[in-house]
Amino acid sequence: MTAYLIARNTFREATRDRVLGGVVAAGVVLLLATQLLSPLVLGEGRRLTVDLGLSGISVLGFLVVLMVGTSLVAKEIEKRTIYNLLSRPISRHAYLIGKWGGLSATLWVVAASLGFALWLVLAARGSAGHGPAVLEATYLTALELTVVTAVAVLFSAVSTPMLSALYTVGVYAVGQWSYDLRALASQFPPTLGNLLKAAANLVPNLPLFNMRTLAADGHTTSLLHLGVASAYAALYCTAALCLATAAFEKRDFK
């Protein structure tokens, strides 16, 4: 219950932040820009709209994680608002879960809004049939953002906003190239190769959440893919939040 209350408050904080309004506005502008560019891509306008629209959701969502998520806990410590929470009957893990849940909920709302806007644009172009593909791709993008938020909360719980932003960018970048990192590992001697493989396994497997190419062609993915991606996201978030809790449990608030 306390985690829910903190999540609700975090959601309220994020939705009242001007950053979020700016991000949604930027997403809409991006979608409109795709319509201006469509005549230049010789019949590939629909593909451009879907591809850029879905990429926009992912990138803009990541910006929200960077601007809000990486300072989610650190800012509370810095501003001392955390004193008013943790001096109440709230466990530290409930607090972290609440923070993560609140921001994740915000990102789901952003993703859903932009995904719906994308479908409206496609419908206006006569491609309303792309709806299921856009829905699935938006769902996977929101899952991806949920995982990245868990990573951001982990770093935010143990570090300063600036450092946690840097670490989150690093993990996000390596996570996006985790398949390439595994391929690269096989090119190196076993010791270094194993190290690279371990690093690739440690960072989130973000390509698992990317079905933009499929969606651009109007194809949907399998239920198995959606199920595996959901289970992986749940597992990764749990692990990241457990680590964050372990570090946060011993932390002093001076």
Next chain:
Amino acid sequence: MRGVEIRNREGSASLARPHGEEPPDPSLAVCARGLSKIYRHPWTLKQTPALEDLDLEVRRGEVFGYLGPNGAGKTTTLKLLAGLLRPTRGRAWLLGLPIAGEPSRRRLGFLPEQPYFYDYLNGLELLELAGRLSGLQAHEACQRAKHWLGRVGLGDRPRLVLRKYSKGMLQRLGLAATLLHEPELVILDEPMSGLDPFGRREVREIIQEQRELGVSVMFSSHILPDVEMLCDRVGIVLGGRLIRTATVGELMGEGRCSVEIRCIGTPLLETPPRWRAHLSRVEHPEGTAFVLADAGLVDEVVGWLHSNGVRLRAITPQRATLEELFMAAAHEAPAVPGVRSA
């Protein structure tokens, strides 16, 4: 007087029982045994003690003042009790429950020094959130939020966002958030700081009201007249160690009591040599004041003044203030180097 007096290492009594081995006396609101906090620098590993071997007992229903200069360890103690700092050694209980778990904070109200709140919320929303997080149901939290907002004088603009609140308004809102869920124990860190005289009086009234309701109150303050007015007992912490605890009455009783005798018509009167060490004379435009350091001599001095034809205007006992006693205790205490507070 119930319970056991506070003990400390330098104090006259010491605890025979080992630190924190048995559950505390249920009549205690706060109980600490050997509570210590030592900060360690992450790179140099240099250790800095902030609080050392605190043995403290605050009884249920009493108002306890926690005094000490800046950096003495007051805030560290209060944050340890509120669960914001983890103790390096020792144990403590709030209302019989160990501070390590969140159940101990269920019946606690804690006001940090210079409280900060989410500036995107308004006063009503903040109090509702505070109530819900302290275990109140939504409807009850809403009702109490409205009541307390009015009680601390902020009820006329319940939707004003907190970023527009002044420092004094935030302090009063913090007090409301602390008391909203009707805690049995209230810990306040400098509750009067940043308040104007009206605000201070309001806080004093609220603390007195809590005392009448049977709530235990422990608060730190630099404003000694307020402490003197409100507290049943006080503890003085210096250099991370509790050096003294006593009732305000005991402390005041220990202070030297002088007597001021105001009179008219004494220009040629010379103080007898036997009283010169005890009797000082101060001339005022409206007469003369004799300050008698030893109250036991008052009858003799008055008789002497009468016999010399002096007209008395007032005889006023002058007690040492808590501030003077505190300063004296601070000067008497041994210096503990390198101690700082959170």
